Amino acid sequence: MGCVALCRLDALGEGQARGFDPQGRGADSLFALRHRGRVRVYRNLCPHLLVPLEYRKDRFLSADGQWVVCYAHGARFRPEDGACVHGPCRGEALQVLVHQETDGWLLLPLVQLER
Numbered sequence: 561m562g563c564v565a566l567c568r569l570d571a572l573g574e575g576q577a578r579g580f581d582p583q584g585r586g587a588d589s590l591f592a593l594r595h596r597g598r599v600r601v602y603r604n605l606c607p608h609l610l611v612p613l614e615y616r617k618d619r620f621l622s623a624d625g626q627w628v629v630c631y632a633h634g635a636r637f638r639p640e641d642g643a644c645v646h647g648p649c650r651g652e653a654l655q656v657l658v659h660q661e662t663d664g665w666l667l668l669p670l671v672q673l674e675r
């Protein structure tokens with residue numbers, strides 16, 4: 561199965577998030593974050609109106625780094641599973657993308673980008 565390398569794992573520090581545009585479309589279609597040591601990757605799509613979450617490059621988290629935030633209407637999502645706990649899409653969730661961590665790299669299986 562083919563994978564695309566998103567970044568070095570050590571480039572994603574605790575409480576940080578980073579957007580990626582692996583298909584070269586000019587906008588970040590997914591983002592990765594590290595929360596309590598674990599990396600997660602989500603599609604950059606708010607379940608409320610299916611728009612990107614961030615207000616500028618790589619700003620996916622609240623100021624304290626504890627929540628994923630959609631800046632359109634302030635929805636908050638748990639970083640560990642993407643569940644919306646506050647806002648207009650409460651009860652819905654971000655789409656998790658399965659990733660791999662290999663030889664210090666964060667990899668994403670290409671098959672997920674085709675959906």
Ligand code: FES
Nearest residue numbers: 606608630632633
């Ligand atoms: S579009 Fe995300 S909260 Fe409305």
